[in-house]
Amino acid sequence: MTRDRENPSAPRARGLSRRQTLAAGAALAAAAGALPRILRAAPAPVEPPFLAARVASGALPPVAARLPEEPLVVDLAAKGRAFGRHGGTLRTLFSRARDIRYMVVYGYARLVGWDHEYNLRPDILREVDVEDERVFTLHLRKGHKWSDGHPFTTEDFRYWWEDVANNPHLSPSGPLELMLVDGAPPQVTVLSETAIRYEWRAPNPRFLPALAQARPPFIYRPAHYLKRYHADYVAPEQLAPLLREYRTRNWAQLHNRLDDMYKFDNPALPTLQPWVNTMERNSDRYVLERNPYFHRVDAHGLQLPYVDRVDAGIAAAGLIPSKITLGEADLQARTLSFSDAPVLKKGERTGGYRTLIWRSGAASEIALHPNLNYEDPAFRALLRDVRFRRALSLAIDRRTINRSLYFGLAREAATSALPASPFYDEAHARAFAQYDPAAASALLDELGLDRRDGDGTRLLPDGRRLEIVVESAGERPVEADAMELVAETWREVGVRLIYRPLDRDILRNAAYQGRSMMPLWYGWNNGLPNPDTPPTDVAPVDQANFCWPMWGQHFQTRGRSGQAPDTPEGQRLLELFKEWNRAADRDARARVWREMLDIHARNVFSIGIVNMAPQPVIANTRLRNVPAEGIYAWDPGAQLGVHRIDEFFYEP
Structure with missing residues (x-):
C-alpha cells in the first residue's frame, strides 16, 4: 500500500457516469466514469426525540455534530414516498438466533447500493471515480462516524487490507478472490482521510456490484476497535487475559470471532447500519436501537431511520404465520410462503396488519x-x-x-x-x-x-x-x-x-x-x-x-x-x-x-x-412507505434492503 495526499485542484476524470450507464444502457466511456455524488444541499438536521435525553445529559453530541458534513439526503418524493416521523418499534420474527444477520441485509447500508430502480448509487460513500473499470477512487463523507462516534476514515480500509486481508493468521487463503485480477491484487493508495484508490492492472468490473450485495465484502473494518485484539498492535501479555475471557486459543481466533460485520452478533462491534444490535449472540430475542451517527437524512432534515427500535423475536418457522395473526409482527417476509397467504389474509383484522403480495426475483422459485x-x-x-x-x-x-x-x-x-x-x-x-x-x-x-x-x-x-x-x-x-x-x-x-x-x-x-x-x-x-x-x-x-x-x-x-x-x-x-x-x-x-x-x-x-412466484409480505396497518408491490430477491436487492426500511414509519 502507498499513501499520498489528494490534490483537491486536480481535474475529475470525465465521461459517462456509471449511473447513466446502468440507467440508460449507454456504453461506458473508455476513459473514465463515476458514480456521482448527491448534490442536494443538506437541510437543518432534526434531533430524534429518542436521543434527546442522551444529548441533554452530554452522553451524545447534538445531531448536527453527529452527521457527516455532507449526509446522504434521501429524495423520498422521487420514489413517491411520504415524509415520515420519528418513533416506534418495528417488530419482526426470525426462525433462528443467528438470523439476526438479516438486519444487516435489511438495513442495507453499503458503500454503493442499488436504488429502487436497480441503478447503482453511492450510499456510505460520497462519490466513486471509475477509470476504465480498472481504477476505483472511493470518496468518503467527511465527518462520517461509526455507531460509537469514532471517525470512519480510510484508516478503516487500510486496516482491513493490510492487517486483515493480507495477514496470514487472519486470512490464511489470502485476500478475497474479488480483490484479485488474473491472480494479482490491486495497488491500494491512501490519498487522504476521505479518499482511497484501488488500482488493478486489468479491469475488475465485479468490484462495485459486489459492494452492493446482500452479503457484501466488507472491505473496511472499525480499526479503532479491532486493533486492541490484533497481535501487531497489542503485546502478548495484554492479549492473554482476553483469550481466557473469550475462551479462544489464539489472538487470530479471537479477532475473527469479534470481527464479523455480517453476523451482527457482537454488540460491541461498531457498525454503519441504521440500527445497532444491543444483545449478545444466541439470544432468544434481539433489540436493536437507532444508530445515532447514521449518515442518511430526509429532505426535511430528519435523521434516518424513522423507527427508533427493532424488536426481533425468535420463533420456530412453522409458528411464525400464527404469531403474525396474533399481532406479534409489524413487518415480515422471511419464512413466509404463498401457502401462508390464506391464513395471513384471514387474520389481518385481529393481527392489525395488511398482506401485500410481492414477486420473487429468483430465476426459479x-x-x-x-x-x-x-x-x-x-x-x-x-x-x-x-x-x-x-x-x-x-x-x-x-x-x-x-x-x-x-x-x-x-x-x-x-x-x-x-x-x-x-x-x-x-x-x-x-x-x-x-x-x-x-x-x-x-x-x-x-x-x-x-x-x-x-x-x-x-x-x-x-x-x-x-x-x-x-x-x-x-x-x-x-x-x-x-x-x-x-x-x-x-x-x-x-x-x-x-x-x-x-x-x-x-x-x-x-x-x-x-x-x-x-x-x-x-x-x-x-x-x-x-x-x-x-x-x-x-x-x-x-x-x-x-x-x-x-x-x-x-x-x-x-x-x-x-x-x-x-x-x-x-x-x-x-x-x-x-x-x-x-x-x-x-x-x-x-x-x-x-x-x-x-x-x-x-x-x-x-x-x-x-x-415470479407470489411472495407475501405483511405490514402493520400504521406502517407507511411499504411498497404495495415489489421484488423480493437476495441479489440484487437484499430482500427488504433495496426497499429501504429505514424510510418506513408509523403514522399516529
Missing part, C-alpha cells in the same frame, strides 16, 4: 440442482448427461404445480432470466419446460435405462434402481408439496424420487463434499441480470451453486481444493466468466451473458419449475 460433482460414479455420469437432465425436466407437470401451490399466479418456466431483465428470452424460459412424458421416456430409453423392476422403476446398468434423492433445507413447506407432485410424474416415466429435508448447513456441507445427489433450492439468486451484473450465478465459480460445488471450490480457492471443470460446457462457462471480467464495454459483457444463458437453456443445469 423452486429448482432441482443435479450435482455434477456427485460422489457415486454411475449416478454422476448420468447426472452429467444432458439427455437425463432434459428427461427429468420434461417429466415435470409445471402447470399442475403452479395451480396447486400458487393458484396459477406463478409463471411456469425453466430457470431463466425474468421478463424484467434485458436478457429475457422466451425460448430460454420454455426450454425443456413443457410436460412431455413420452419425450422424457424416450430419452431415458436412449440412455440405456430401458429395464424396469416389478414396480416400474427403471434400473441402472449395474442393476440398482433409478432412485433420485432430493434434499432440501426443509425451511419451506412448498418444497415438500412440490416434490410430492414431481414424484408422481417422475414415477410415470420410471424414476423414483426420494425427498429428504435436512438442516441448511448439513445440506450445504453434503453438497460441497459431493454427497448430495440433487439439492433442492431456488434457481439463480439474480433473475434480473444486466450487462453490469457479474455472471457468478451461471459460471462454475462459487461452491454455493449446487450444480457444481466442487468446481466452485476450485475457483474460489485458486486450485487448493475442489476440482477444475472437466466438461466442455463447464470449461466454456468459466472461459466466458473470465471474458466478462476482461470485457471493455457493456456490449461485450452483454454478448457474454447471452451466450452463458443460451448454454444453460440447452443444458438444463438447473431444473426450474416456476418463477
Whole structure:
C-alpha cells in the first residue's frame, strides 16, 4: 500500500457516469466514469426525540455534530414516498438466533447500493471515480462516524487490507478472490482521510456490484476497535487475559470471532447500519436501537431511520404465520410462503396488519440442482448427461404445480432470466419446460435405462434402481408439496424420487463434499441480470451453486481444493466468466451473458419449475412507505434492503 495526499485542484476524470450507464444502457466511456455524488444541499438536521435525553445529559453530541458534513439526503418524493416521523418499534420474527444477520441485509447500508430502480448509487460513500473499470477512487463523507462516534476514515480500509486481508493468521487463503485480477491484487493508495484508490492492472468490473450485495465484502473494518485484539498492535501479555475471557486459543481466533460485520452478533462491534444490535449472540430475542451517527437524512432534515427500535423475536418457522395473526409482527417476509397467504389474509383484522403480495426475483422459485460433482460414479455420469437432465425436466407437470401451490399466479418456466431483465428470452424460459412424458421416456430409453423392476422403476446398468434423492433445507413447506407432485410424474416415466429435508448447513456441507445427489433450492439468486451484473450465478465459480460445488471450490480457492471443470460446457462457462471480467464495454459483457444463458437453456443445469412466484409480505396497518408491490430477491436487492426500511414509519 502507498499513501499520498489528494490534490483537491486536480481535474475529475470525465465521461459517462456509471449511473447513466446502468440507467440508460449507454456504453461506458473508455476513459473514465463515476458514480456521482448527491448534490442536494443538506437541510437543518432534526434531533430524534429518542436521543434527546442522551444529548441533554452530554452522553451524545447534538445531531448536527453527529452527521457527516455532507449526509446522504434521501429524495423520498422521487420514489413517491411520504415524509415520515420519528418513533416506534418495528417488530419482526426470525426462525433462528443467528438470523439476526438479516438486519444487516435489511438495513442495507453499503458503500454503493442499488436504488429502487436497480441503478447503482453511492450510499456510505460520497462519490466513486471509475477509470476504465480498472481504477476505483472511493470518496468518503467527511465527518462520517461509526455507531460509537469514532471517525470512519480510510484508516478503516487500510486496516482491513493490510492487517486483515493480507495477514496470514487472519486470512490464511489470502485476500478475497474479488480483490484479485488474473491472480494479482490491486495497488491500494491512501490519498487522504476521505479518499482511497484501488488500482488493478486489468479491469475488475465485479468490484462495485459486489459492494452492493446482500452479503457484501466488507472491505473496511472499525480499526479503532479491532486493533486492541490484533497481535501487531497489542503485546502478548495484554492479549492473554482476553483469550481466557473469550475462551479462544489464539489472538487470530479471537479477532475473527469479534470481527464479523455480517453476523451482527457482537454488540460491541461498531457498525454503519441504521440500527445497532444491543444483545449478545444466541439470544432468544434481539433489540436493536437507532444508530445515532447514521449518515442518511430526509429532505426535511430528519435523521434516518424513522423507527427508533427493532424488536426481533425468535420463533420456530412453522409458528411464525400464527404469531403474525396474533399481532406479534409489524413487518415480515422471511419464512413466509404463498401457502401462508390464506391464513395471513384471514387474520389481518385481529393481527392489525395488511398482506401485500410481492414477486420473487429468483430465476426459479423452486429448482432441482443435479450435482455434477456427485460422489457415486454411475449416478454422476448420468447426472452429467444432458439427455437425463432434459428427461427429468420434461417429466415435470409445471402447470399442475403452479395451480396447486400458487393458484396459477406463478409463471411456469425453466430457470431463466425474468421478463424484467434485458436478457429475457422466451425460448430460454420454455426450454425443456413443457410436460412431455413420452419425450422424457424416450430419452431415458436412449440412455440405456430401458429395464424396469416389478414396480416400474427403471434400473441402472449395474442393476440398482433409478432412485433420485432430493434434499432440501426443509425451511419451506412448498418444497415438500412440490416434490410430492414431481414424484408422481417422475414415477410415470420410471424414476423414483426420494425427498429428504435436512438442516441448511448439513445440506450445504453434503453438497460441497459431493454427497448430495440433487439439492433442492431456488434457481439463480439474480433473475434480473444486466450487462453490469457479474455472471457468478451461471459460471462454475462459487461452491454455493449446487450444480457444481466442487468446481466452485476450485475457483474460489485458486486450485487448493475442489476440482477444475472437466466438461466442455463447464470449461466454456468459466472461459466466458473470465471474458466478462476482461470485457471493455457493456456490449461485450452483454454478448457474454447471452451466450452463458443460451448454454444453460440447452443444458438444463438447473431444473426450474416456476418463477415470479407470489411472495407475501405483511405490514402493520400504521406502517407507511411499504411498497404495495415489489421484488423480493437476495441479489440484487437484499430482500427488504433495496426497499429501504429505514424510510418506513408509523403514522399516529
